[in-house]
Amino acid sequence: MLEYLLSFLILAGALFTFIGALGLARLRDFYTRLHGPTKATTLGVGCLLIASSVYFSSQGRGMSLHEVLVTLFLFITAPISAHLLAKTALHLRIESLAPPPQGDQSDTREAGSYTEIITPPRPPERPLPEERTR
Amino acid sequence: MLKLVIPIAFALVAAAVAMSVWRLLRGPSAPDRILALDTLYVNAIALLVLLGIHLGSALYFEAALLIAMMGFVGTVALCKYLLRGDIIE
Numbered sequence: 001m002l003e004y005l006l007s008f009l010i011l012a013g014a015l016f017t018f019i020g021a022l023g024l025a026r027l028r029d030f031y032t033r034l035h036g037p038t039k040a041t042t043l044g045v046g047c048l049l050i051a052s053s054v055y056f057s058s059q060g061r062g063m064s065l066h067e068v069l070v071t072l073f074l075f076i077t078a079p080i081s082a083h084l085l086a087k088t089a090l091h092l093r094i095e096s097l098a099p100p101p102q103g104d105q106s107d108t109r110e111a112g113s114y115t116e117i118i119t120p121p122r123p124p125e126r127p128l129p130e131e132r133t134r
Numbered sequence: 135m136l137k138l139v140i141p142i143a144f145a146l147v148a149a150a151v152a153m154s155v156w157r158l159l160r161g162p163s164a165p166d167r168i169l170a171l172d173t174l175y176v177n178a179i180a181l182l183v184l185l186g187i188h189l190g191s192a193l194y195f196e197a198a199l200l201i202a203m204m205g206f207v208g209t210v211a212l213c214k215y216l217l218r219g220d221i222i223e
Binding site for chain 1: 135136138139140142143144146147149150151153154156157163164165166168169170172173176177179180183184186187190192195196198199202203206209210213214216217
């Protein structure tokens with residue numbers, strides 16, 4: 001019984017890790033690519049760590065709680081690094097598949113029909129990080 | 135059952151590592167590469183945990199914990215550098 005539970009957890013964890021990396025490799029712009037590693041991969045590694053915790057607890061050497069530490073740490077840090085990465089991408093004005101924000105009445109396309117990458121209108125001039133001199 | 139599942143899991147995580155490396159080499163922008171490095175360290179933790187189950191050894195969790203901490207610090211430092219042009223102001 002325990003072995004089936006372990007096998008299920010390990011397989012689910014490995015699959016979610018794989019799907020997360022697939023999203024990173026295949027999606028089309030940075031902001032959609034951010035979804036794969038930050039959600040799917042975190043869940044996958046969480047599954048694997050739970051499987052490991054169950055496995056070592058069933059070995060008869062008492063509860064194994066090292067894994068909970070790693071899980072906790074990963075689940076706290078994943079949203080923080082995703083937030084910082086999104087902030088960096090916006091700061092560097094990375095192009096997005098999404099349409100420019102409201103106010104542009106000439107844009108009459110329907111939701112879901114966006115296929116080409118749109119360059120957002122440039123905000124007032126400020127130097128990009130690599131153009132700055134200190 | 136476990137003997138059958140663990141090699142499959144190894145193969146899936148290895149494929150995930152390969153795809154992150156592809157994104158790391160291909161880019162196209164700096165945040166993409168940082169995201170690929172972030173995925174790589176999480177995949178390294180997954181591989182270490184799998185190896186621990188496979189060998190029946192609890193020795194690898196300290197390594198996994200260290201990789202988790204150092205990877206997070208690395209991601210934050212790289213993002214901070216791109217955002218502010220400096221890491222510790």
